[in-house]
Amino acid sequence: MPAAPDSEAPAALAVLTPAAFAAARGQAAHALLEGLNAEQRAAVTLPAEHALILAGAGSGKTRVLTTRIAWLLQTGQVSPGGVLAVTFTNKAAREMQARLAAMLPLNARGMWMGTFHGLANRLLRTHWKAAGLPQSFQVLDVQDQLAAIKRLCKQFNVDEERWPARQLQWFINGCKEEGLRPPDVPVKDADSRRKVELYELYEQQCQREGVADFGELMLRSYELLRDHADLRGHYRQRFAHILIDEFQDTNRLQYAWIKMLAGLPQAGAHPGEPSPERTGGTIMAVGDDDQSIYAFRGARVGNMADFVREFGVRHQIKLEQNYRSHGHILHAANLLISHNQRRLGKNLRTALGAGEPVRVLQAPSDFAEAEWVVDEIRHLVREGGLPRQQIAVLYRSNAQSRAIESQLFNAGVPYRVYGGLRFFERAEIKHALAWLRLLLNPADDTSFLRVVNFPPRGIGARTLEQLQDAARAAHAPLHQAVPALTGRARANLAAFTGLIATLRQQAQGQTLDQVVELVVEGSGLADHYRAEKDGQERLENLQELASAAQAFAQQEGFGRDAVALPPAAPQMDAGMEAGLPAEMDAQAAPASEPAAGEPPLAAFLTHAALEAGDNQAQAGQDAVQLMTVHASKGLEFEAVFITGLEEGIFPHDNAQASPDGLEEERRLMYVAITRARQRLYLSHAQVRMLHGQTRYNVRSRFLDEMPDEALKWLTPKNPGRSLAEDETFGSAGRRFGLNAGPNAGLNAGLGERAWRPMPDAARAAALPSATANTREGAPIRAGMQVFHNKFGEGAVLEIQGTADDAKARIEFKRHGVKLLALAVAQLTPLP
């Protein structure tokens, strides 16, 4: 179907009138527009000029993006090779690819579609020489990077107290995200000078070892284009259309990278830069400033405004028609986000009708909150007929999942927790990958140190220190320094390096999954885990790694019998010193296709670093989904619970210091709300166990920033409103009470929870209705006997303060004297 050559079609089409345009394009192209609304259609069919699409939550953003690409191809405005489509996550990239494939019978291989880092990697693999990297450079993930920094710090006797490795890592990544090399970093004091020094040393170490961290992929590929006019010219000409997803999440470097590719050099950033060469492609940036929730890791919403200004963007389209949520939910979201000052401005609308009101619960404790959530979930599944996987429980921080998990577990409701250890991050997998990396590159000292004594082979810290000293003295990688040692240390190390050499030999001519199995067995990893009593799962994961390798080889089209390793001895130590620009210029401008010709093993290792994989805990089962609000972005569910809506938790304490922080928290809440299709439940608890301490929290301000008419409080919002009045869903309150009995029995039966359900008396006292009475009706006075749902029975010694600030000093029978705020503490007077 496609594809006139890049050059000819666009100009011709751009000047046609809409009518002529419509007549000219094929029927197939026309069909692409079916079912799109006016805004979406306008975005898809924009002329070839820079554009910003403000795509609200649930407004069909991905659809617009993919249809736009299909449209460009179908109308012959661009060939697949002329498209560059960038996303943040592999998942988003895969989704885009799949949807496009469904739309067009097209081999998307020629298209550059992927994550920022994936595409940066592709550039660097293709032009490794020009970029000054060894051909088979390895990618360091976060863990590897931290290990590398720790090693560096040890070597240079850095005071771990003053400069914690984590902090250095954060500093280095921050610099790279800003596009700053060590000489560019402003130095304020001795402390920052030292940090910059270490940054520089770290870079040298990476260069020596032939590895690149995530930030390096971006920065190095940016510099590659900046410093090589021929390459820059080539790619600018090639990529006629650049499409960027989640533009509000781009950091400074990513935007600069886009500018470099699109032909708008960063003005003034580099004096040597010739005047702007505006020969690049057209950018379509898609994003939503209201969903910018990654400022903490460098995302810069300001890039949206900068883009409009710097590129003179004339086309801005807002997608405000929401296809996901019912009216009350959307109304709540709209009003909440309107409390933010700094927005581009957007108001979502839906055609789905008002739907159910948003239900809000005040629970006496986190435990009760969880209990209520589980009750509602069972109700939704049983009576509402909802599949469990269409129900999500969201929370601000991971620590909050525990309470919900326990309750779901006790109730026997299947659930899946997102986040946590991903497949390629597991220790046993990292070990196996380190062995594999050493086959390819024995100079990879990070990998060397990871497995030199794992499984244990009698090489201790002492020996390694000697080895590192020797290597340093010789300016050589660790494996080359082995002969410098003596005695048993040397023998043990030689056995290790010998084993690697042997494995490399045996791996010759084998396929990727065979090599993986060979290494898992030959390294002793398998035996080690077989001997361990809890090693079964790890063994299975290693088995899984071989399967993953096989799947990968197939997916990448390496053919069934493709040999994993290059036949010749791998190139390594040579050519790792800084790359030589002169040499690169000699290299011909890139051929059209960038298939870097990486051997399967190298490609697989890159894949493992660039894509951490899922944590497939209970995948596949019909399970309730538990995740942080951050993790929920981009997803949707029929029913959503947002828990822990308390000041200090959501919005989080650490974010309240600055207005910006608070606005980001509010956007986070906005994201959470807009995940829900039909039903939304919000809850907060008066007492919560957090980090082993009891906290009394005031309800989140966000609850007061949503419209009353869209909310339905299941417990009284203001003291005095009674639960029983609630007809439709008041049963929630009652059910909540009634279920206490059977549930308590169930819990008791399953035993050994540290935080068993409250005794019935306490439970009754903790029920919302009882609460209301307490707070409104029966004032607490000195001398009274009271019941507290955590501390039990106690005597009120005195009352301090008045009104909302009133506190009671209470002597509890088992917990001593406590000072509790009457406004929050659940106190029931006892006769």
Place this chain on the structure above:
DNA sequence: TGATACACGCTTTTT
């Protein structure tokens, strides 16, 4: 050299 004990700290997270 390996195993166990005790601080420590702790928002969010993709690549």
Place this chain on the structure above:
DNA sequence: GCGTGTATCA
């Protein structure tokens, strides 16, 4: 409350 990482001991 729990996992991680270092310190110390056998």
